Amino acid sequence: MECLWKLENVSKKYDVKKGDEVLALNSVSFEILKGETFGVIGESGSGKTTLGKVMIGLIEPTEGKIYFRDTSLTDLRGKKLLNLRKEFQIVFQDPYRSLNPKMRVKDTVMEGIRDNTGMKEKREKVKELLGMVGIEPARMYDYPHQFSGGERQRIAIARALSTSPSFIVCDEPTSNLDLSVQAKILNLFLELKERLNLTYLFISHNIKVVDFIADRVAVMYKGRIVEYGEKVDIIKNPLHPYTSVLILSAFLRKADINEKEKSAGKGCAFYPLCIYAKTLCSEHIPQLKEIDKGHFVACFKRT
Amino acid sequence: MRVFIRRLKDKNRLSFVSLWILVFLYCLALLADFIVPYPYDLQHREYALCPPVLPHIFHNGRISRPFVYGIEIVNPAFKEYRQDTGKIYPLKFFVKGSERKILGIIKTDRYLFGTGNGKVFLFGTDNHGRDVFSRVLYGARISLSIGVIGVAISFILGLFIGGISGYFGGKVDAFLMRLVEIIMMFPFFYLMLALRAIFPANLSSVQVYLLIVVILSLIGWASLARIIRGMVLSIKEEEYVMAARALGLSSFRIITRHILPNTFSYTITALTLSIPDYILGESALSLLGLGIQEPYPSWGNMLSVAVGNLRVLTGAPWMLIPGFFIFLTVITFNFLGDGLRDVMDPKNW
Numbered sequence: 001m002e003c004l005w006k007l008e009n010v011s012k013k014y015d016v017k018k019g020d021e022v023l024a025l026n027s028v029s030f031e032i033l034k035g036e037t038f039g040v041i042g043e044s045g046s047g048k049t050t051l052g053k054v055m056i057g058l059i060e061p062t063e064g065k066i067y068f069r070d071t072s073l074t075d076l077r078g079k080k081l082l083n084l085r086k087e088f089q090i091v092f093q094d095p096y097r098s099l100n101p102k103m104r105v106k107d108t109v110m111e112g113i114r115d116n117t118g119m120k121e122k123r124e125k126v127k128e129l130l131g132m133v134g135i136e137p138a139r140m141y142d143y144p145h146q147f148s149g150g151e152r153q154r155i156a157i158a159r160a161l162s163t164s165p166s167f168i169v170c171d172e173p174t175s176n177l178d179l180s181v182q183a184k185i186l187n188l189f190l191e192l193k194e195r196l197n198l199t200y201l202f203i204s205h206n207i208k209v210v211d212f213i214a215d216r217v218a219v220m221y222k223g224r225i226v227e228y229g230e231k232v233d234i235i236k237n238p239l240h241p242y243t244s245v246l247i248l249s250a251f252l253r254k255a256d257i258n259e260k261e262k263s264a265g266k267g268c269a270f271y272p273l274c275i276y277a278k279t280l281c282s283e284h285i286p287q288l289k290e291i292d293k294g295h296f297v298a299c300f301k302r303t
Numbered sequence: 304m305r306v307f308i309r310r311l312k313d314k315n316r317l318s319f320v321s322l323w324i325l326v327f328l329y330c331l332a333l334l335a336d337f338i339v340p341y342p343y344d345l346q347h348r349e350y351a352l353c354p355p356v357l358p359h360i361f362h363n364g365r366i367s368r369p370f371v372y373g374i375e376i377v378n379p380a381f382k383e384y385r386q387d388t389g390k391i392y393p394l395k396f397f398v399k400g401s402e403r404k405i406l407g408i409i410k411t412d413r414y415l416f417g418t419g420n421g422k423v424f425l426f427g428t429d430n431h432g433r434d435v436f437s438r439v440l441y442g443a444r445i446s447l448s449i450g451v452i453g454v455a456i457s458f459i460l461g462l463f464i465g466g467i468s469g470y471f472g473g474k475v476d477a478f479l480m481r482l483v484e485i486i487m488m489f490p491f492f493y494l495m496l497a498l499r500a501i502f503p504a505n506l507s508s509v510q511v512y513l514l515i516v517v518i519l520s521l522i523g524w525a526s527l528a529r530i531i532r533g534m535v536l537s538i539k540e541e542e543y544v545m546a547a548r549a550l551g552l553s554s555f556r557i558i559t560r561h562i563l564p565n566t567f568s569y570t571i572t573a574l575t576l577s578i579p580d581y582i583l584g585e586s587a588l589s590l591l592g593l594g595i596q597e598p599y600p601s602w603g604n605m606l607s608v609a610v611g612n613l614r615v616l617t618g619a620p621w622m623l624i625p626g627f628f629i630f631l632t633v634i635t636f637n638f639l640g641d642g643l644r645d646v647m648d649p650k651n652w
Contacts, residue, residue, distance in 0.1 A: 058545055085551035098542035102564040102649060111560075112550040143649040156546070163550060 004167060004199050005032040005055065010064030012050055024050040026223040027064065032167075037193065037200040039214030039231065041207055041246065047223040048203045049093075052169040055201065056088045057081065068167075086114070089160035093172040095152035099144040105130070105155055106140040112162030129158040132195075133188060150181035157188065167199045174209060186213055207250040211235055219243045268299070276301050310646045318642025321635035328632060332443035336405040338415045339437035340423055344598040347422065347432035350374060352382040352619045355427040358394045369394040371423050382618070392421025427621035429608060438600040439625055445601035447632065449516055449585045450578035456520035458574055461527030462566075466558045468528065469535025480532065486525040494522055495584065499593045508599045515594055519584045527573060534566045541565075571647050575640030579633035586629060602629050 012025040024047045032038045040048045053059040055066060057073060066073040068084065076084060089112075092098035099108055109126045117125075127137035133154040135147075144152055153173060160168055170189065174182040190213065192198060204210050210217055211231065218228035219242065227240040238244045267282040268274070274281065278300070286298040312319040331338065347353075358369040373390025377383040398417035404410050417423070426435035468479040486494075498518045506514065538544060539562060547557045563570075586603030588594035590610065595601040597608075602625040609615045609622035616623075 053545075056549055058548055082551045082553075085549065088549075090546065090549045092542040092546065094542060098546055100543040100547075100561050100565070102567070103560070111547065111552060114551075145650050159546060159550070 001036070002034040003031050004034045004069060005201075006065075006067040007031070007055070008065040008067075010051075010054060010061045010066060012047075012054055012059060013062040023223045025054065025061070028223075028225055029064075030218060030225060030228060032199060032201065034166075035197065035199055036215040037202050037213055039210035039217040040201065040203045040220060041205060041210050041217060042220035043205060043246075045222075046220040048205075048220050049171055050223075051220070052090065052171050052201055052203050056090055056169055057085060058090070086112075086163040087165055088167040088169065089163060089165040090169040090171060091153070091156050091160050091173045094176050095149055095156055096176070098156050099152055099159075101144055104141055104143060105135075105147075108144075108155065109140070109158050109162050112159060114163070125162075126158075129161055130155075132161065132192070133158045148181075149177050150185060153177060153181075153185055154188065157185075157192070161192070161196070166197070167201070170200055170202045172204050175204065175206065182209070189213060207235070207247060219246065307646060311642050314645045315638075315642035318638045318640075321638035321642070324631065324635045325639065328443060328628075328635075329447055331440055332447050333406065335437075335440040335444060336403050337411060339434070339440050340414060340417050341434040341437045342403075343433065343438045343441040343600050345433060345437075347428060347434070349376065349379070349432065350384070350422060350424070350428055351430050351432040352615075352622075353384050353422075353424055353428040353432070354619070355621055356386075356422060356424045358423065362391065371418055371421050373421055390421070392418040392423075394418055394423065426624045427619065429605070429622055430612065430615070430619075433598075435605075435621060435624055438605060439602070439628060442600035442602045442605055442625060443628065445512060445595055445599075446582050446585060446603065446629065449512070449519070450581040450632075450636075453516045453519045453523065453581040453584075454574055454578050456516065457523035457577075458527065458570070460520065460524035462531055462563055462570065464524065465528035465531025466535055466563055469532040470539055470554065470558050470562065472536075476532070480529065483525045483529050486522065487529075491522060492587065495519070495588065496591070496593070498522075499588060508595060511595060515585055515588055516581075519581050523577060523580065527570070527577075530573070531563075531566055531570070534569065535562050538562050538565050568644050568648050572640045572644040575636045575643060578636045582629055582632060602626075 008029050009027040010025055010029070011023060011027050014022045014024055016022055026047075028047075028051060030038075040051060042048045050059060054061045061074065064074070068087070071084065073081070073084070099105075106123070106126055109129055110122050113122050113125050126140055130137045130140060135151060135154050135158065139146075144155070147155065157173075173189070174185050177185060186209065189200065189202075193200065200213075202210060202213055214231050216229060217231045217234045218225045219234065219240065220226065221242050227234065227238065227243050234243060235247060238247055267284060268277075268286055271277050271281045276299075280300055284300075286300050288296045288298045289302075290296050291302055308319075308322070311322060341347075353374060356371055356374060358371050360366055360369050362370065370391050370393045373387035373392065375385045375387035377385050394416055395418065396416050397413045398419070399412055400414055400417060402410060402412045403414075424434050424436065426439060429435055429438070464479055464483075468476045489497075495518060498521070499514070502514055535558075544557060544561050547561045552560075582602070585594055585601060586606060589601055589603030590607040595604050597604065605625040606623070606629070609619075609625070612622075
């Protein structure tokens with residue numbers, strides 16, 4: 001498959017105080033193929049947002065080379081860079097901060113449309129884009145505060161699509177939304193990808209979201225990529241200890257209190273949270289058994 | 304616009320009323336040529352410092368059409384006057400007189416009101432026997448326009464320079480902010496005097512007027528630019544500005560469409576709140592004799608004559624009426640500013 005992005009040893013340094021510096025990105029290298037969804041996971045402060053912003057040119061990298069379709073972005077300046085920018089867009093995390101509160105939705109979406117067409121054609125395009133993301137085109141004269149969080153995120157997506165990009169950075173686009181809305185927005189992303197041949201860099205701290213949407217996954221920790229590869233490999237067979245911890249914590253089952261109480265006394269106490277739980281565990285209490293010499297465990301998985 | 308005014312009415316009644324008071328004042332100023340009974344420089348020598356002569360509608364206990372009594376001079380040396388109830392001059396509307404031009408465009412030989420042979424001094428006369436009412440209306444032209452024009456100039460400068468300074472940062476920011484500090488370092492009043500002193504003293508009224516506007520705006524932009532810069536610094540980190548940059552919009556467009564509009568809830572208020580500074584600034588210059596020169600009236604120089612004359616304060620308080628108009632304008636602009644801030648924010652609709 002065609003390689004869309006190539007990053008070579010990209011670093012971003014921030015001076016905190018005199019002489020004191022923070023490496024938000026520490027020689028990050030990877031490639032993104034055309035048409036894939038590249039997931040990036042990591043805890044807050046791991047540099048995943050910085051990575052997204054560096055790629056689309058909102059932040060200048062301190063070191064390293066970034067290639068988009070074999071064009072070096074780090075060497076581009078001025079008009080050529082502005083023109084290339086149409087090719088990649090970003091959808092931010094917080095839909096309450098990413099829309100200009102003083103602008104009508106119509107104007108927000110229209111700004112990215114820069115074909116040399118008249119007002120009428122532009123307005124038609126806005127309607128089309130809004131329809132594509134599931135916003136009633138008749139509401140285009142409303143202001144952002146008149147929309148719900150999910151609707152705002154849809155508008156932000158419409159804005160990102162307005163330049164007809166081939167690549168979109170999704171910077172935790174669902175983490176500020178309700179659970180039910182999250183699923184809808186994720187489905188919208190998948191649908192748009194099919195329809196418009198998009199490539200995504202999907203940033204998230206939620207491994208379940210990445211598991212749902214990504215094809216390949218990179219795991220970041222303190223500015224470095226510690227592991228990356230096919231999603232299935234990463235999630236089924238994490239090799240880096242940090243990845244294991246991340247996956248384990250995410251897949252620990254969250255049970256409601258009712259279930260906890262029901263299971264108490266009946267089965268294994270850890271059953272509601274356990275990722276290896278089976279029906280056996282909810283019915284019987286595992287007894288402590290010696291596995292190695294002097295090493296006891298009470299779990300059916302081991303015995 | 305109509306929606307805008309309706310919102311103002313619903314949100315903030317006080318500022319809605321203020322808006323209409325201001326509209327009324329501006330209409331008076333615009334139509335001064337038609338409304339006033341006397342030209343601003345017409346001297347009624349024998350009636351200097353005459354108290355207000357107001358129209359009556361009751362005569363001998365009976366309602367009649369509006370009229371004024373004649374003025375009897377009791378003691379010309381001490382400027383004592385008395386109503387002469389024996390002489391009655393009916394107040395006529397749309398009276399014919401010598402030809403004037405409204406705003407220098409429309410010719411008219413009829414005025415709103417007059418009394419023929421009698422005298423009608425609604426606000427009394429000044430020490431040269433000039434009608435204070437007529438002069439207040441003509442003076443309003445200077446005082447009301449100087450604020451709006453001055454504010455317009457200094458706001459364009461302040462928004463522009465503050466916006467550039469905050470958005471680009473770095474050396475541009477450092478240079479512009481030092482410039483602002485230099486201007487702000489001087490006490491307002493002395494800077495105004497110094498600037499006025501640079502220019503020649505014998506200028507025509509129009510030139511002086513323009514000069515005052517320029518001087519006041521050149522001083523006024525600095526503090527605004529600094530506040531705008533601070534707001535821009537925080538707004539440019541907002542995600543919608545990031546998104547606009549990602550769209551590949553020019554810096555100019557980002558500043559004018561995304562950043563500055565989001566400072567408006569502050570700037571609109573600051574704008575209306577600083578109009579009074581210009582009115583008072585003109586008054587201060589005129590008070591010191593450096594502003595609009597006699598015989599052309601402004602509220603400032605009318606007040607200056609009044610304050611400069613001790614007898615006025617005790618014996619002819621009506622000469623302080625321009626001060627009341629300054630007060631009224633200042634306070635209505637303040638209320639209007641409050642209301643506009645509420646209305647400018649889409650969230651409040």
